[in-house]
Amino acid sequence: MTEPASRTDAMRTGDVKHMKWWGWGVEGVGFHHEDKPGFAPFVHRAVGLDLWAGERTGRPDFSQLKVPASRAPEEFLSVLIGIVGPGNAVVDDLSRVVHTYGKSLRDLVRLRAGEIARTPDVVVYPADEAQVQSVVDAAVEADAVIIPFGGGSNIAGSLEPHPDESRVVVALDLGRLSRVLEIDTDSGLARIQAGALGPDLEAQLNNRGWTMGHFPDSFTHSSLGGWVATRSSGMQSDKYGDIADIVKGLRVVRAGGVLVIRAVPSASTGPSVREMVVGSEGRLGVITEATVQVHRLPESRGIYAYFFKDFDHGLAAMQEIAASDVSPSVTRISDAHETGFSLATSKASKGIAKKAQAGLMAYLKRRGWNLDEICLSFIGFEGDTAHAKRQKSVVDRIVRKHHGIGVGKGPGALYDQKKFDTPYIRDFLLDHGAAGDVSETAGPWSKLRGIHAAVYDAADSAYEEIGRKGWTMCHMSHSYHSGACLYFTFAFVFGDDPLGEYDTVKRAIQQAFVDAGGTISHHHGVGLEHAPWLEEDISAQGVAVMSGLFEAADPGGNFNPRKIVV
Amino acid sequence: MTEPASRTDAMRTGDVKHMKWWGWGVEGVGFHHEDKPGFAPFVHRAVGLDLWAGERTGRPDFSQLKVPASRAPEEFLSVLIGIVGPGNAVVDDLSRVVHTYGKSLRDLVRLRAGEIARTPDVVVYPADEAQVQSVVDAAVEADAVIIPFGGGSNIAGSLEPHPDESRVVVALDLGRLSRVLEIDTDSGLARIQAGALGPDLEAQLNNRGWTMGHFPDSFTHSSLGGWVATRSSGMQSDKYGDIADIVKGLRVVRAGGVLVIRAVPSASTGPSVREMVVGSEGRLGVITEATVQVHRLPESRGIYAYFFKDFDHGLAAMQEIAASDVSPSVTRISDAHETGFSLATSKASKGIAKKAQAGLMAYLKRRGWNLDEICLSFIGFEGDTAHAKRQKSVVDRIVRKHHGIGVGKGPGALYDQKKFDTPYIRDFLLDHGAAGDVSETAGPWSKLRGIHAAVYDAADSAYEEIGRKGWTMCHMSHSYHSGACLYFTFAFVFGDDPLGEYDTVKRAIQQAFVDAGGTISHHHGVGLEHAPWLEEDISAQGVAVMSGLFEAADPGGNFNPRKIVV
Incomplete structure (x- = not known):
């Protein structure tokens, strides 16, 4: 039996919700420690930060930001407006800043410091797949760059335009494509538009007795398309699988047409194109729809x-x-x-x-x-x-x-x-001049203790190198038959060179992952942030195969270029 | 804990076992119906074949075969012999015929009719991965074609050299690489050489209390590398997964080096190169080793x-x-x-x-x-x-x-x-001038009844078209959350044009698969046999992406060219 969509129209652009331009989540929501008496003493012991003494930075002033002007030519803008309609292709500074970065610590530090080397030149909000196709074709025709945008929660540097990108950059916001289109109740499969955010998507499914069971830490502000594009994994992946297991069918708009993977449970049709799109971070096209496994809400x-x-x-x-x-x-x-x-x-x-x-x-x-x-x-x-x-x-x-x-x-x-509250704590620490960030890996059971020890050692050496008191902690989650994910959090109070210090620690941890037999990321993606270690993870020949795929699939380099492999 | 290999040396070339050159399995083993009194009457009812009246063809006479001469130049042969040693690079007719085809009905009909348009020019048996690398580099240097060969059980036309291939064709037999190298008992992971055949591989694992749990119908005569290269699925896949789920790590010899995928349980490192190698049928390189999930033998x-x-x-x-x-x-x-x-x-x-x-x-x-x-x-x-x-x-x-x-x-x-006996029945029918072959698909639960009906209709029309009394039967197997595999067997007595009649029926069934929402193959692969329907299955854009991958990864077209996508 197939149940049709509950909503029938695309969302209006004005109703597409974005996070704060300068941090995680929505305005007015943040972390407080007043009701958690152990928090301040803990932070003081861990990284030497005195929450009572220090001043908390307020919300940065947008009017102080130097936002590079849009480089979109009038003619190209007219074409886009002709496709999506007026009001759905915008060039205002706030929209372009909101679509410049994800929400990594590096992103927030740069935003708060006013470091915006390059923004998208225009943000478009297509109403449906046909409009996405027209936008993509127009952009490729104009040799523009297309960066798909879902919830904007990415922390691997997958969203930002390259600082020296000389072409026009289009941020393609999928926010209006947010509907559960139909549920095949016999097969436990739901066709869902790629721009649907976690809570909206689950609400549409729950209303009819179903769940997708995919709850990444970013759930409240990330989208189905983003999950697929970054190989996301949710905290209940032990039962429901990673997104790579959950997504069965796909529709991906490419130059000149839609790539369609039909939702079959398994197939022997050569190298898996489905598994090429999963994790592709926009480089193979714009994911507009996925058919995903759904389950009856558990008793x-x-x-x-x-x-x-x-x-x-x-x-x-x-x-x-x-x-x-x-x-x-x-x-x-x-x-x-x-x-x-x-x-x-x-x-x-x-x-x-x-x-x-x-x-x-x-x-x-x-x-x-x-x-x-x-x-x-x-x-x-x-x-x-x-x-x-x-x-x-x-x-x-x-x-x-x-x-x-x-x-x-x-x-x-x-x-x-x-x-889902952890990112708010990260922002709270940032308000107090401290870094708190995460890095995750996965490895076989036999190597997890070694990876754990190696990361602590590497982080400690890095804290020493930058001369800051640092703190590392970790949990194991996402079990598989042959291994699991180790998820590390590290923190320290910034000195004179926040990003330099951050890089020293982050690099040490990533290097420890690959040296100790783990992967460079279990579910955050590669983007720009993890690209330097890709070759050590999947080998030079693996990178060569992947680069070849990108070059052949996108000879003009129009689709989110230089992400994953430079 | 890691347990080392039980065997330490590569198998000798003389000990690599091949199936009959003219049929399935080993000499002296075949299907008999004398102890199955219902068989002959059933066959008579189903396809009108009278097993008592007809004559059974004997084993074809190899000396009557016209085997094209090897085109391998002496100089190139010397290079190969220099790498693998004398006796491990052979050009005799029987070796080359054994490595010409898989074991599809089409292959056996052609062999029995003496239709051999093109054979490999030389068969090499490297002893280890280093020799595979040297053979691959020498072959690419000489602009030769490399076709990896495992158990030779393929039924999708993945092994045969193209009839008009003008370059030298090397059949690279992995038979000597048959060892379980080590078992990581903490992680349930085993490193196994790609040439290991099912029974040998399971025996090496079982001896130490483990099983891989992968039992395709071809189990007795297929290899780990072949399973990976064709996206195989075993009859216990409901529990153990398809080969795509089972294989975690890979080593693939490509021109100039080894592609190494480390055995991590899950990773977010861009498009999955692992899932590109799985199903690649030799087009991305030669799989020499896989690290696979293994399980304790169940109580x-x-x-x-x-x-x-x-x-x-x-x-x-x-x-x-x-x-x-x-x-x-x-x-x-x-x-x-x-x-x-x-x-x-x-x-x-x-x-x-x-x-x-x-x-x-x-x-x-x-x-x-x-x-x-x-x-x-x-x-x-x-x-x-x-x-x-x-x-x-x-x-x-x-x-x-x-x-x-x-x-x-x-x-x-x-x-x-x-x-594992079904292929012997197929050969027995062939001995009596009848076709008995299989075609499998997978689809969502909601479409299985439709696919089942469509295939029966399509096959019936095809039997009518060729004027033969035909028989179709089917089972559902390999369950997944969202669907299952339907596995069809079809049979008829050949008329004047065996391959023409076979094509009519086979094509009708494949077309019914894609028209009714199934995939063109659940676990047999694409090869030459299913390539004509690939675009209808994964869309023109999907084929474009896959072609681009092959062209970029193998610009000279040296690795099993023209398979999967022409």
Whole structure:
């Protein structure tokens, strides 16, 4: 059975929501630590930042920004306006600045410092695929550059125009293409427009009893097309798969026509063009639609918290769960540093909750555990009630075997509520002159401990090199049969050269990934940020094959040029 | 923990086993119907072939074959011999004929008719990856064509040199690279050389308690490299995944160096080069090694048989199982035609077994089932004993809901033993002047009934067109969340123009696949056989992207040219 779209018209350009031009999320929402008494002392201990003493920078003044003028010729603008209609092709400074960067730390530091070397020259908001095709054809005809834009949450430098790009740059905003077009209820497949943002997309599906199950950290401000273009992975990927597993069909507008991959469950039709588009970051064309796997909303869903004596015991349990017959929706364990951060930054608990936490810690201490080494883990279960219960009982047995203890659903529910808030903390630190950023990798189970140790060492050396007190923490998430993702957060207070210091630390961590057998990114993408390590990851011959693909598919270099491979 | 290789040396060229030059499998093994009293009457009813009246062709006489002479210049041969050593670069007629074709019906008809327009000019057997690199570099330097060869079981025309290829053609046989190099027991990953054939590979793994779980119909005579190069899928793919899911790391020898994909569980590093190599049929280089997921041998393993009233009820049950929380290792259901064939071709059962089958049929009849419409299904369960038991109980409930009945493990065990025998039946029919061939597709659950009907209609029209009495049958296998594979067998007695008649039927079926929303192949590959429909499957833009990849990656067209896209 096929259910048609709930909405029938394209969104109006004025209704397309963008994040703050200078930071994550929407105006008026931010991180506060007043209700988290442990936060300030923790930050002080970790990176030497005194949140009471320092001044918090306010919202930067847009009128002070020097925004390069649009270079779009009138004639080309008229062509675009002719396609999308007046009001849907704009050249104002704010629109162009909003479409200049993603939301990486590097992006925000540059924005706040007024460093805008190059913006798109025009932002277009097509209403449908036909308009995307006309825009693309007109842009290629004019030898302009096309950079597709979804939610703008990218942190790998996949969106910015190259500073010395001399051609006209078109930011192609997919925001108006936000509809769930139809649900094939027999097959668990939904056709969805690429510009749909996470919450809108899930709401349209949930209303009819379905979910895509894809919840990356960026969920609230990222789009389906962006997920596909960057090989995203959601926090429930253990059950639902990475976006590469979830997306079955694709429509991609290229110069002269639409590339169509039909939604078949599996095919033996040569090298996978579907898997070329996934991760292509705009270089093969503009993704306008994807047909994705959807699932009936589960009868039962719960995320449970566990504590382990140390990271080693926790990892061993996660590995055994991955090798077992059970399949939780989430397996995640924070290392000791991140556990300390989580415990310190939870809201001031009162009465019973506070006593319960104190009691738990006292109990763990009596067990002989070193509270500086304990690790907090979250494991999620979904499905029909009996299935979820059985899965949990098998997992509980494995946890006990590794001397872990379950502490119920409370912390898991909190995690579930707060899971999308992390970028706000990053911005809050930035307001106080401190870097807080993330870098993730994936590797086989046998190499995770080595990667973990290597990254800590590399970061420590880098902090020493820049002469700043630094902090590193990590969690393991996204389990697979043969390995998992390690997700690192690093922080330090900026000195005189913010981006130079940031580069030193970030580079050290990326180098440690590839040297220790991990990949340069598990789910953030390559963009400009990770491109320098691509060859060390997929080999010179691998890069040669990929470059060849881009050059052959886009001989004029019109589609988001110089991203992934320079 | 990493366990090293069990064997340390490359196999000797003399020990590399090949199939019969004129058919499937090894000399002395073939299909017999003397112990299957229902077979001959069934064949007579289905396609009008009288197995008692007709004469069976014997083994063709190799000395009667006109084998084109090798065109390899002495100088080039000396270079190759210098690399691999004397005896490992051969030009004899038998070796070159063995490496000319795969084992498709078209291949066997041509071989038996002495139609050999072009053979490889030399067959080389490198001992290791370094020798493969030297052979590849020498061949590219000499502007020769390189066609990698594994088990030679391909049925999509992926192996044959193009008839008007004027350059020297090198068949690069990977047979000596057959070792499991190491097992990463922490990660469930094994590094295996590409030339390893199914049984040898599984034996090396099983000896240490592991399995790859990949069992395509060709298992006994196909290689790991071939599976990767053609996007193979095994009959237990429901649990273990397709080869595209199983293979994590790759080593591919290209002109000038090795492309290395490290075995990480998942990565966000642009378009997937791994997924470009998978399915590339030799066009991107020579696969020498793959790191694959392996699993501990399951504690419990069983394949159970079920009967459904008709295909529609059976499909509905399979669909519900795929949407549920359980994950059997095998889900397979034959349509009424194939069920009739299976029942007719089982061995003469005696005593209790015979009575049991008769009793079962009487019981189904009393239930009001039309015995001409009943469908036989196999569902497999693996894992620890409790898990397998639970899975079965959930499946049994779903089966009952769709009015199916379980008939125990007996027929499943028989299926499990006989699952690799089908190609011998094909050759037996060919000996009697009849075509029996297969074509498979995959589609979403919502389209499977439509594809099934369309293929029957198309085949019937084609049989009418060629004026032959034809037979079509089908099973559904390889379940996924969003759909499954439909695997068709078609048969008829040849008239005056075997290949013309075969083409008419085969083309009609392939066209029905794409017209009804399926893919042109689920796991056989594209080669020359399916290339004409590629554009209708993945769109003109998809073919353009793929062609661009091949041209950029192999500008001289030295690597198995003109396969997949012409």
